Amino acid sequence: MLKKIKVEDAVGHVLFHDLTGIKASGFKGVLFKRGHVIQKEDIEKLKDIGKENIFVGELDKGFVHEEDAIREVADDLIGENISYSNPSEGKIGFKSKTYGLFVINRKGLFDLNMEGDYTFATIPSYSIVNEGDNLVGGRIVPLFTEEDQVQNIKKIAKKYEPIFEVKKFQKLKVGVIITGNEVFTGRIKDMFEPVVREKLSHFNHELLGIEKCPDDKEYIEKVCKKYLEEDADLVIFSGGMSVDPDDITPSTIKDLSDKFIIQGMPVQPGNMLTLGMKGKTYLLGVPGASMHSKFTSFDIFLPRIFAKIDLKKEDFIELGEGGLLNK
Numbered sequence: 001m002l003k004k005i006k007v008e009d010a011v012g013h014v015l016f017h018d019l020t021g022i023k024a025s026g027f028k029g030v031l032f033k034r035g036h037v038i039q040k041e042d043i044e045k046l047k048d049i050g051k052e053n054i055f056v057g058e059l060d061k062g063f064v065h066e067e068d069a070i071r072e073v074a075d076d077l078i079g080e081n082i083s084y085s086n087p088s089e090g091k092i093g094f095k096s097k098t099y100g101l102f103v104i105n106r107k108g109l110f111d112l113n114m115e116g117d118y119t120f121a122t123i124p125s126y127s128i129v130n131e132g133d134n135l136v137g138g139r140i141v142p143l144f145t146e147e148d149q150v151q152n153i154k155k156i157a158k159k160y161e162p163i164f165e166v167k168k169f170q171k172l173k174v175g176v177i178i179t180g181n182e183v184f185t186g187r188i189k190d191m192f193e194p195v196v197r198e199k200l201s202h203f204n205h206e207l208l209g210i211e212k213c214p215d216d217k218e219y220i221e222k223v224c225k226k227y228l229e230e231d232a233d234l235v236i237f238s239g240g241m242s243v244d245p246d247d248i249t250p251s252t253i254k255d256l257s258d259k260f261i262i263q264g265m266p267v268q269p270g271n272m273l274t275l276g277m278k279g280k281t282y283l284l285g286v287p288g289a290s291m292h293s294k295f296t297s298f299d300i301f302l303p304r305i306f307a308k309i310d311l312k313k314e315d316f317i318e319l320g321e322g323g324l325l326n327k
C-alpha cells in the first residue's frame with residue numbers, strides 16, 4: 001500500500017518516484033531519483049520544491065509504477081532503427097539510431113493515446129531525422145496504472161506492429177524524362193534539370209540519365225522502357241501534367257504502369273503530381289510548380305520514395321488538410 005507521510009517523518013524512507021524541480025536559473029529536471037533513501041538534509045530541499053508530503057510504501061498487486069508501465073511496453077512499440085534509455089520523471093524517450101524517415105502508424109498512435117492512462121507525443125510522421133533525434137516521448141499520466149492497461153497497450157502494439165519506425169534511405173537508380181516540345185526543340189531553356197539534380201542530391205542515387213522528349217507518347221514510352229531495362233527504381237517525368245491537349249504525361253504514366261496510384265492530389269503547389277508503379281519502379285509525374293516553388297508535393301513524396309515506402313492513394317488524399325502549402 002502507498003502511504004502519504006510528512007517530509008519531516010520521511011528520513012530513512014525510499015522515494016517512490018522521481019521528484020522534479022524547476023528553478024529560476026532555468027533548470028528543470030530530476031532533483032531526487034526514485035529509490036533514493038531520504039536523508040535529514042533532504043528535508044529543506046524537498047520543502048524548497050513544494051513537497052510537504054511524499055508517498056512511501058509499495059503498490060498493491062495488479063498495479064504498475066509509472067516507470068515500469070512505460071518501460072514494459074517500449075519494445076512492443078518500436079520497429080527498425082529506434083532506441084530508448086531508462087525512463088526519467090516517468091517519461092521514456094525514443095530516439096533515432098540513424099539518418100532516415102520517421103514513420104508512424106497513425107491509427108495505432110491514435111489507439112494508444114485513446115487507451116486510458118498512456119500518452120505518446122511524437123514529432124510529425126515522415127519527418128527526416130538524424131541519428132540521435134528525439135522521436136517520441138511516452139508516459140502514463142498517473143503515478144501508477146492497472147496491469148490490464150499495460151496488456152491493452154501491448155495488444156494495440158501487436159495489431160499495428162510496428163507503430164514507430166525509422167526507415168533508412170536506399171540507394172536508388174533514377175531516370176529523368178523532361179517532356180515538352182518547347183524544351184525539346186530548344187525554343188526555351190530547360191529549367192527542370194537543375195531543380196531535379198538539386199532535389200536528388202540529398203539522397204544516395206545513381207542517375208541513369210536526363211532525357212528531353214517531345215510531347216509524343218511513343219517517344220516518352222521508349223525512353224521510359226530503356227530506364228526500366230536498366231533496372232530503374234524511380235523514373236521522374238516533368239511537363240505536360242495538366243489540362244491542355246498536349247498534356248499527355250499522366251496518361252502515358254498510366255499506360256506504362258501495372259498499378260496506377262493517383263493523378264492529381266490535394267496539395268498546392270504540386271496539385272498535378274501523378275504516380276504509378278511498374279513492378280518495383282515508381283513512375284512519378286512532377287508538375288510544373290516544382291520549377292517555381294521551393295516546396296511542393298514533389299518534396300513531400302521524394303523522401304518517401306527513397307525510403308521505399310509502399311505508397312497508396314490514401315497517403316496522398318490525407319494531405320488535403322494542411323495541403324495548401326503557400327498560405
Ligand SMILES: Nc1nc2c(c(=O)[nH]1)N[C@H]1C(S)=C(S)[C@@H](COP(=O)(O)OP(=O)(O)OC[C@H]3O[C@@H](n4cnc5c(N)ncnc54)[C@H](O)[C@@H]3O)O[C@H]1N2
Nearest residue numbers: 180183189190191192239240241242243271272287288289
Ligand atoms: N486551366 C487550367 N490551368 C492550369 C491548371 C488547370 O488544371 N487548369 N493546372 C495548373 C497546374 S496545377 C500546373 S502544374 C500547370 C501545368 O503544368 P505542367 O506540369 O502541365 O506544365 P506544362 O503545361 O508543360 O508547362 C507549363 C509552363 O511551364 C513551362 N515549362 C514546362 N516544362 C519546362 C521546363 N522543363 N523548363 C522550362 N519551362 C518549362 C512551359 O513552357 C509552360 O510555360 O498548369 C496550371 N494551369
Ligand code: MOO
Nearest residue numbers: 270271272287289
Ligand atoms: O500541380 Mo501545379 O501548379 O499545383 O504544380
